Amino acid sequence: MHRRKFIKDTLARLPFVLLAPSLLASCSKNEDDIKANGKTVLVIGAGIAGLAAARKLKNNGFNVIVLEAQDKIGGRLRTNRSLGIAFDEGASWIHGVNGNPISTLAQEAGMTTYFTDNDSFVCYDIGGILRSDTLYNQTETEYYAILDTLKNSGSLTQSFETVFNNLHPTKVNDRLWKFFLSTYFTFDRGDLDKVSSLYYDEGEEFEGEERISTNGYDTIPNYLANGLDVRLNQRVSNIDYTNAKVKVTHNGSTSEADFVLVTVPLGVLKNNSIQFSPTLPATKQTAIQKVGMNCVNKFLLVWNIAFWDDENYIAYTPELRNKFNYFVNVKKFHPAVNALMTFAYADYGRQTEAMTDAQIIDEVMAHLRDIYGNSIPNPTHLLRTTWDTNENAFGAYSYTAKETEMYHFDDLAEEIHDKLFFAGEHTSRDYFSTAHGAYLSGIREADKIIAL
Ligand SMILES: Cc1cc2nc3c(=O)[nH]c(=O)nc-3n(C[C@H](O)[C@H](O)[C@H](O)COP(=O)(O)OP(=O)(O)OC[C@H]3O[C@@H](n4cnc5c(N)ncnc54)[C@H](O)[C@@H]3O)c2cc1C
Numbered sequence: 001m002h003r004r005k006f007i008k009d010t011l012a013r014l015p016f017v018l019l020a021p022s023l024l025a026s027c028s029k030n031e032d033d034i035k036a037n038g039k040t041v042l043v044i045g046a047g048i049a050g051l052a053a054a055r056k057l058k059n060n061g062f063n064v065i066v067l068e069a070q071d072k073i074g075g076r077l078r079t080n081r082s083l084g085i086a087f088d089e090g091a092s093w094i095h096g097v098n099g100n101p102i103s104t105l106a107q108e109a110g111m112t113t114y115f116t117d118n119d120s121f122v123c124y125d126i127g128g129i130l131r132s133d134t135l136y137n138q139t140e141t142e143y144y145a146i147l148d149t150l151k152n153s154g155s156l157t158q159s160f161e162t163v164f165n166n167l168h169p170t171k172v173n174d175r176l177w178k179f180f181l182s183t184y185f186t187f188d189r190g191d192l193d194k195v196s197s198l199y200y201d202e203g204e205e206f207e208g209e210e211r212i213s214t215n216g217y218d219t220i221p222n223y224l225a226n227g228l229d230v231r232l233n234q235r236v237s238n239i240d241y242t243n244a245k246v247k248v249t250h251n252g253s254t255s256e257a258d259f260v261l262v263t264v265p266l267g268v269l270k271n272n273s274i275q276f277s278p279t280l281p282a283t284k285q286t287a288i289q290k291v292g293m294n295c296v297n298k299f300l301l302v303w304n305i306a307f308w309d310d311e312n313y314i315a316y317t318p319e320l321r322n323k324f325n326y327f328v329n330v331k332k333f334h335p336a337v338n339a340l341m342t343f344a345y346a347d348y349g350r351q352t353e354a355m356t357d358a359q360i361i362d363e364v365m366a367h368l369r370d371i372y373g374n375s376i377p378n379p380t381h382l383l384r385t386t387w388d389t390n391e392n393a394f395g396a397y398s399y400t401a402k403e404t405e406m407y408h409f410d411d412l413a414e415e416i417h418d419k420l421f422f423a424g425e426h427t428s429r430d431y432f433s434t435a436h437g438a439y440l441s442g443i444r445e446a447d448k449i450i451a452l
Helices: 005-011 048-059 101-109 133-153 161-166 175-190 219-224 265-272 282-290 346-352 357-372 409-413 435-451
Strands: 041-046 062-066 093-095 114-115 121-125 209-211 229-231 237-240 247-248 253-256 259-262 275-277 294-302 314-315 323-329 337-346 381-384 420-422
Touching: 005 161, 041 048, 041 253, 048 062, 048 219, 048 435, 062 253, 093 101, 093 435, 101 219, 101 435, 121 175, 133 161, 133 175, 133 420, 161 175, 161 346, 175 323, 237 346, 247 435, 259 435, 265 282, 265 314, 282 420, 294 346, 294 357, 314 357, 323 357, 323 420, 409 435
Parallel strands: 041 062, 041 259, 062 229, 121 314, 237 275, 259 420
Antiparallel strands: 093 209, 114 209, 237 247, 247 253, 294 337, 294 381, 314 323, 323 337
16 A cells, blocks of 8 residues: 555556666765866756755856755755654655666665555444455455556546546445555545546556655755755745846845746645746746645554554545545654654645644544544654745645646756756656656756756
């Protein structure tokens, strides 16, 4: 049970992705080996895309400054250690370790990981009734078969939900199906009623184990940022690319550069938080509008005792899709801590952002008490995210909404006049929505600038 699992079934038909060694060349060059080329690059955003690009550009002699709106680097790779363990508020998993550049980076950066084997899994229906493995496995097989073929009935303007409901009306109200459409689909792909019925399974993926970070994904941006000139608390509000040098306004002051690389999230671009002069080309504006930005929120709950199954995953199939139906057993990789991580997706995920901690705990505990009985205690601590209203992201990650065409991802990546460049997970047609997609997009844009 992990993001993009269903694509694995069709992976055999895809060419195996070999990474050019340059993509993995993340190690710093000795300062003395670097010949300055006199060109300046401003990188907007210190997420993994911006940092990967900045590091490569610096290693190739560019004078690079990274402007970051927040008081820390990492963007959607951020780790909260306030409860004594690493709670990753953004990315947690390396999705497929084989050939994945994040695997190499994790090794170099010292990020430790745990193999979240999907076979270590238990599923409950309402009333705390254990669901049979046979039914679960049959439904899973049928789910992947439907995903393989549904697009044949899809169209550009229809959502996945519309087509699915037409083809499989009896499954819509089945609680196990709701679980698959939520935790297998919406977690990865966005709101069911907004995802494209044509392009819901686009994108490539790496093979191999899914591994979850145990000491925090932020080890990777911290490693990449080593030696870079990163200016924190610098919110960029205006980018003027009228003249040969690009002018960037941040916190009321203006900086100039030969090249500017914009790596802010798609949600920030959709929100028009940055004004471009002249306005961005129509193709880019259309792409910003058409590609979707989903909502996934994460919740870490800690107890004095552990009362749950000793499995990696605990699934629950309530009536409401997208609501606290899937628990990661954090105790498996932090044995001294009694903690579960759970999720809320799409519209329910957005709703949670207006809820108090007490309301969240009530809703989560209602599910857990249905499974494990009324005597289980409330958690002692809760950590939570609010990605949809976060002004530095306005959402979790991009997805193929209805009316998205795959070339829109290329349009998001398209440079303007060889001086304004764009990177970030949403600019990766092959690996959008992932940490590795973001990383590779940063390397891609650095290569473009170096080639100039
Ligand atoms: C809840 C969640 C779960 C995820 N799970 C996984 C997972 O398990 N595995 C995986 O591979 N991927 C996962 N992802 C996706 C992954 O985290 C992202 O794709 C990746 O981190 C994006 O990197 P980026 O550099 O493109 O953008 P970001 O990391 O968002 O970096 C952009 C930076 O721009 C800054 N910024 C914004 N506005 C401005 C401004 N005006 N001026 C200056 N700076 C600005 C932001 O503060 C941020 O630091 C998850 C994401 C979320 C939110």
